[in-house]
Amino acid sequence: MVDSLHSQAFTLGRQQETPFYIFSQDRLSSALQRFRQFTSSLPFPTETYYSYKTNYLPALCDQIAEARVGSEITSPAEWAAARRRHAPDRIVVNGIGKCADGLLQSIVDEVASAPRLVNLETDTEIGIVARRDQEAQPLPIGLRVTIPSVSGELGRDPSEHWKRGVTKFGWSCDGDAILAAARTLAGNRAVRLEALHVHFGSQLVSAARYDVVLSKLCNLLRRLSSAGVTVNTLDLGGGLASGWVTKRRTGPLFDLVKVLGLPTPRSQQKAPDLVGITTVVHKHAARLSSLGVTRLIFEPGRYLAExxxxxxxxxxxxxxxxxxxxxxxxxxxxxxxxxxxxxxxxxxxxxxxxxxxxxxxxxxxxxxxxxxxxxxxxxxxxxxxxxxxxxxxxxxxxxxxxxxxxxxxxxxxxxxxxxxxxxxxxxxxxxxxxxx
Known part of the structure; x- marks a missing residue:
């Protein structure tokens, strides 16, 4: 069966100079509908913010904004694009790039408004937000957490993860540095520490990975609670696979296993197990609630735009x-x-x-x-x-x-x-x- 979009693409290809892209409003609408069905099945109220770095085509960003999805940005240029479509409280700010060109400083200096959430990941950023005027509207803050034992589902064998070593983003969920960061922010009335943010891979498909991450986050929430700090929001980031791309398992360990004729793990991954992920969130819901969590955030980019x-x-x-x-x-x-x-x-x-x-x-x-x-x-x-x-x-x-x-x-x-x-x-x- 020939896809109708392919037929339209070829018709246009005989009229226009190649190469070019075609943007499909219908496909984007379909992806938005599927994602909303997923979030509506979760046991917590869930907010969705589209990751601008995935694709900043104006028509695409306009359609997502019209669908009442907020924006997740990582740079001054993305902030400007998002502000043309949203009030600040519909924007989540992420990434080391938020320090570039004084973006984070300008957000801190704006005393009458604040983004929905600013996720910090360095002591430098904590120092900047700590200078916010004490009479300003409190700045909602999240702390970016890295899960050392969890790498992205990139279709590669474990040796690829070993080679990369420890991620450079965020605070380790098992360390003491994140407790110190939380205490510093909790004592500042100009900011409101309300979230943990974790981005734990790309092309995510398996519920098991979410199970590991939520277990680790529950342990961290317990440690924070013992230190007198409670957060009410978990930002589970993006990275969810769209289901349109098949990844083959690669890497020297898988090659060796094949040469030896040994059984290998599932060789391909494609569609995310949304039903399984929903089940995992329900599994942890009671414990998360007891630790103060009342809300989830997702930052889909690939799932919507791909x-x-x-x-x-x-x-x-x-x-x-x-x-x-x-x-x-x-x-x-x-x-x-x-x-x-x-x-x-x-x-x-x-x-x-x-x-x-x-x-x-x-x-x-x-x-x-x-x-x-x-x-x-x-x-x-x-x-x-x-x-x-x-x-x-x-x-x-x-x-x-x-x-x-x-x-x-x-x-x-x-x-x-x-x-x-x-x-x-x-x-x-x-x-x-x-x-x-």
Whole structure:
């Protein structure tokens, strides 16, 4: 069955210069609905704040704001974008970047208003907020917690976690430093310590991981209570997988297990176990309540944005040299920086010619070893001029433009309406949100 968005993408691909993105309002609405069904099943009132760093396309951020979802930001630029859509009390502030350009200081200096929550993770940040005017509106504060024994579900074996060592973000939940930080803030009437914030990985899928994290947080809450500090909110961050991307288990330990012919853990992960995660939260609800927790916060980014965009590219060259078969497209992995070698994402083709299916390595034009989308099976024989649709690229693609500073492709709506174009592209942005 051909996806209707792919058909629309190919129709537009025959009318517009490639490469470009397409943003789907319907897919975003569907993801929002699924996430709300999940949060409504939890045993605590739950607030949702969209992570701007995932994708700051104005049309996408506008739609999320209109759906009464707040903003989670990590930088001065994101703060400015969020303030165009929300009052401060609908914004959660995270990340080390909040010290850049004096953002945190300006928040502290604004005595008449405050964000919904400012999650701190360094002693330097505590020093800044401690200078808030004692007569100002109290600044709601969270402390970022790191769980040393829990790493992200990245589809890699444990050796990848061992190599990375201890995370640089936040205070260890098992240490004494976080108790000292909590005591310092609890004694300042200009701030209100009300949350613990934990971001414990990317592409999260398993309920077991939430079980470990909540158990650790309960222990920390007990230690804080013994120190005379109570918080009422748990911010469980983002990282939840969208369900559109399959990750393969990789790493030297898994390779060794395969060579030895031993049984391996489940080799792929994709859809998050929302029912299981809900069950885990219910399991810990009574203990969390007894320790003072009355509210949860989530900061979904990938879950909402990833399925909301596709990219359209054109085949510009094909090589069939014995067993070496390569198709080069006019969009590289610099444009789809979200693409990882251990991931499988939906790919569709619009072919002009005939012929049987073939295995083909799909690569970009950058002449770099990382510029590869992987080996795919095409529905027919590829040739120059054919179109390729890369699906589920809405997260960390438009914004995370890191390698090779090529002009960013424009973004269209499903009906071909231009939503955004880079200044160098030369296209008129004929949308109220275009060019912002």
């Amino acid at each position: 399925p909301a965009m596709v990219a359209v590219a054109k085949v510009i060259a094909v090589r069939r040299d014995g067993t070496r078969r390569h198709a080069v497209v006019d969009l590289g992995t610099n444009g789809l920086h979200c693409w990882r070698s251990n991931e499988t994402r939906p790919i569709a083709f619009d072919l002009a010619g005939k012929g049987g299916a073939e295995m083909m390595k799909l690569v970009g034009p950058l002449c770099h070893r990382s510029d590869s989308f992987g080996t795919v099976t095409t529905p027919g024989r590829l040739q120059a001029g054919d179109l390729v649709c890369f699906d589920a690229v809405g997260a960390y693609s438009l914004g995370d433009w890191v390698a090779n500073a090529w002009p960013r492709p424009p973004v269209f709506s499903e009906d071909g309406h231009l939503l955004w174009a880079p200044p160098s592209h030369g296209l008129p942005a004929n949308s109220p949100s275009g060019g912002r």
